[in-house]
Amino acid sequence: MSASVADDKHLHRLILFSDAVFAIAITLLAIEIHPPEHWNGVGELFRLMGPKLTAYTVSFAVIGINWISHRRTFAHLLRADGVLDVLNLLMLGLVALLPLGTELLWEQGGIEASRVYVGLVTAIGVAHALSWGYAAFVGKLATPALSAATKWFILVRVALLPGLMCWLVFTSVATGQPWGYLGIAGVMVVLAVVGRLLKRAGA
Amino acid sequence: MSASVADDKHLHRLILFSDAVFAIAITLLAIEIHPPEHWNGVGELFRLMGPKLTAYTVSFAVIGINWISHRRTFAHLLRADGVLDVLNLLMLGLVALLPLGTELLWEQGGIEASRVYVGLVTAIGVAHALSWGYAAFVGKLATPALSAATKWFILVRVALLPGLMCWLVFTSVATGQPWGYLGIAGVMVVLAVVGRLLKRAGA
Amino acid sequence: MSASVADDKHLHRLILFSDAVFAIAITLLAIEIHPPEHWNGVGELFRLMGPKLTAYTVSFAVIGINWISHRRTFAHLLRADGVLDVLNLLMLGLVALLPLGTELLWEQGGIEASRVYVGLVTAIGVAHALSWGYAAFVGKLATPALSAATKWFILVRVALLPGLMCWLVFTSVATGQPWGYLGIAGVMVVLAVVGRLLKRAGA
Amino acid sequence: MSASVADDKHLHRLILFSDAVFAIAITLLAIEIHPPEHWNGVGELFRLMGPKLTAYTVSFAVIGINWISHRRTFAHLLRADGVLDVLNLLMLGLVALLPLGTELLWEQGGIEASRVYVGLVTAIGVAHALSWGYAAFVGKLATPALSAATKWFILVRVALLPGLMCWLVFTSVATGQPWGYLGIAGVMVVLAVVGRLLKRAGA
Incomplete structure (x- = not known):
């Protein structure tokens, strides 16, 4: 077996394992949600289950966005190594705590629970x-076609985005003010512009 | 890595992730079912567990049919993109709620619970x-061999079938009349005829 | 995309989905097992958990053997179709009930619970x-190299073996007599001899 | 289908199944952890959840290291057979008990619970x-490029490392002395040196 086939298999198996953990964590989010014992009509059911379904939606979005982000960074990799295995496991270990974080969110719902939750999402991003920083700069696992600027751009995006967006959403919800959502829109525009500039510079 | 290989990998990973979510949701359906504390003989066991096993069977069929349907629509795709990722996640987020919907069904079993359940199944179809509408008409992700008529046929089938069939089954069960099952048979015949006509037209 | 590539993808996705369901069912077997509240020393722990660990071991073996068996029959297939999807889902729907069957086994442990359990294992085999009968004889999905005799041999083995072996083990355990284990040994020898004869006839 | 393609598919499916079990077991570790009912501030939350999060971290590391180790040994294999299926299932059956072992650890936390846990981790290594011993020496499933010395080195490493490292960590934690960690460092250095010598001898 040539070295390149072995590399490819290693990366493939790492991605498969990560996908499975993402998929299980996202499906387990709903497993602790149970219907209320008594309810009259669909309206009351949704009112009673509101906090749980909201927390479910937030966490589903968080895991979904992280899965998309993971897919995008790993699409730049040509191979994997043992260090990447460990760093990727660190990320997955935090993702697997999201069902617990979601339970915290719907049971307490206060500012403290939100803080713990945002902290967990931030830790996932970090x-x-x-993983990406090691793969791109130290382990030389990424495709050589990627410029250093693009690598740094991905690093900053991946590190800050999940926690920042989660915090902005929670702030908007808690204060009832739209500044958080506006902030997200602003961040998205800036990222899109910088991403386009980097792409043009690379072409 | 050529663009086409990267496209293929993206689609492949999206399908793998979806399959994992379908598989986990379908296997978790039974996890909240527990045997009764006291029972004498197999007959009583099945009588006591009847509602739960029925709800399990219905939901297993619902997820199974949606998985088959998902496999069929995605077999027409050549590649995936970020928008499809998000729309597909929306579908998976609703599929992951089916174990909860099933619990609702067996615990309440009334007309209101059925309504919520049919609503959830309909939402999955929508x-x-x-996902399919975006992939086929907007994102140009499907194989070009597909005619516009076939694309629309798939869209309508995918959008209406799950909710409609679920509603017809529940109606038949609730009323004890066979009209629901006859309706399903009628829908199946119409779909088969239209599907064949479209295939012939395309050939 | 040529028809053969599409066929291969369909079969591949069906196998992936099945593997995921087998893997989840086998891992969920232990999820309802909890340690006893009080215990002194390792000896007492194992004595208290004995029935649960025994039921776990039996069910792990049942799912494991069915997975191996599934892998072997599906290795003979060249492609999949919609009917195989449905029949395979039927099998998976029964496999997903094994964690429930296992709970029944350790909670009741009597002859009635064993009967239900053996019935479930038999139903999985059937x-x-x-699935195999349809694929091999009706759908023409298997490799043409397979003789009709071999196809029938696989059909009988797959249909009878799981339930028969499970019943023989339970009989031996219940009566404290070795006849069940001897029966298993006899069945294995007969199968091995017939399998070898068929292979020689085919060569 | 040529024999080599069939071999490759068998090995591929065995690896996929194993990855799924590892991924489910690692994600289920957190499923029995629930937030405390009352807590004031993040500090108290972490103090109350400390033992559970510690047990989670230990078990996540144990499964992660075993997954990496499994990936490395299976990367040397060219094909799989029925015996390897069974031996690999034995390993997976023990891995699937780790969520239960983790619960034992955080609920009891004493020396007896640690002993059972280390025993389970040791059994996984054995x-x-x-699996490896059969594949490398009996079943001739490994790549012929591997020297006998390397095969033995892998066997010893895989058999002893998980249990030994787990025991050293627990000893350090229990006694508050760093000897366990020093022991781990020593073992790692010896393994790295021997591994390098074997690689040089093979080149």
Whole structure:
């Protein structure tokens, strides 16, 4: 077996394993949600289950966005190594805590629970950035076609985005003010512009 | 890595992730079912567990049919993109709620619970149709061999079938009349005829 | 995309989905097992958990053997179709009930619970045989190299073996007599001899 | 289908199944952890959840290291057979008990619970070594490029490392002395040196 086939298999198996963990964590989000014992009509059911379904939606979005982000960074990789295995496991270990974080969110719902939750989402982003930073700069696992500027751009995006967006959403919800959503829109525009500039510079 | 290989990998990973979510949701259906504490003989066991096993069977069929349907629409795709990722996640997020919907069904079993359940199944169909509609008409992700008529046929089938069939089954069960089952048979015949006509027209 | 590539993808996705369901069912077997609240020393722990660990071991073996059996029959297939999807789902729907069957086994442990459990294992075998029978004789999905005799041999083996072996083990355990284990040994020898004869006839 | 393609598919499916079990077991570790009912501030939350999060971290590391180890040994294999299926299932059956072992650890936390846990981790290593020993020496499933010395080195590493490292960590934690960690560092250095010598001898 040539070295390149072995590399490819290693990366493939790492991605498969990660996908499975993402998929299980996202499906387990709903497993602790149970219907209320008594309810009259669909309206009351949704009112009673509102906090749980909201927390479910937020966490589903968080895991979904992280899966998309993971897919995008790993699409730049040509191979994997043992260090990437470990750093990727660190990220997955935090993702697997999201069902617990979601339970915290719907049971307490206060500012403290939100803080813990945003902290967990931020930690996932940082762990993802560690994986990418190692793969792109230290382990030389990424495709050589990628410019250093693009690598740094991905690093910053991956590290900051999950926690920042989660915090902005929670702030908007808590204060009833739209500034959080506006902030997200602003961040998205800036990222899109920088991403386009980097692409043009690379072409 | 050529663009076509990268496209293929993206689609492949999206399908793998979806399959994992379908598989986990379908296997979790039974996890909240527990045997009764006291029972004498196999007959009583099945009588006591009847509602749960029925709800399990219905939901297993619902997820199974949606998985088959998902496999069929995605077999027409050549590649995936970020928008499809998001729309597909929307569908998976609703599929992952089916274990909860099943619990609702066996615990309440009334007309209101059935209504919520049929609503959830309908929402899954609509989300699936959104994914397919985007992929086929907007994102140009499907194989070019597909005629516009076939694309629309798939869209309508995917959007309406799950909710409609679920509603017809529940109606038949609730009323004890066979009209629901006859309706399903009628719908199946119409779909088969239209499908064949479209295939012939395309040939 | 040529028809053969599409066929291969269909079969591949069906196998992936099945593997995921087998893997989830086998891992969920232990999820309802909890340690006892009080115990002194490792000896007492194992004595208290004995029935649960025994039921776990039996069910792990049952799912494991069915997975191996599924892998072997599906290795003979060249492609899949919609009917195989449905029949395979029927088998998976029964496999997904094994964690529930296992709970029944350790909570009741009596002859009635064993009967239900053996019935479930037998039903899995029959559903597997239905899938194989359709694929081999009706759908023409198997490799043409397979003789009709071999196809029938696989059908009988797949249909009878799981339930028969499970029943023989339970009989031996219940009566404290070795006849069940001897029966298993006899069945294995007969199968091995017939399998070898068929292979020689085919060569 | 040529024999080599069939071999490759068998190995591929075995690896996929194993990855799924590893991924489910690692994600289920957190499923029995629930937030405390009352807590004031993040500090108290972490103090209350400390033992559970510690047990989670230990078990996540144990499964992660075993997954990496499994990936590495299976990367040396060219094909699989029925015996390897069974031995690998034995290992997976023990891995699937780790969520239960983790619960034991955080609920009891005493020396007896640690002993059971270390015993389980050791048993996983031994089952892994059985799989590898069979594949490398009996079943001739490994790549012929591997020297006998390397095969033995892998066998010893796989059999002893998980249990030994787990025991050293627990000893350090229990006694508050760093000898366990020093022991791990020593073992790692010896393994790295021997591994390098074997690689040089093979080149």
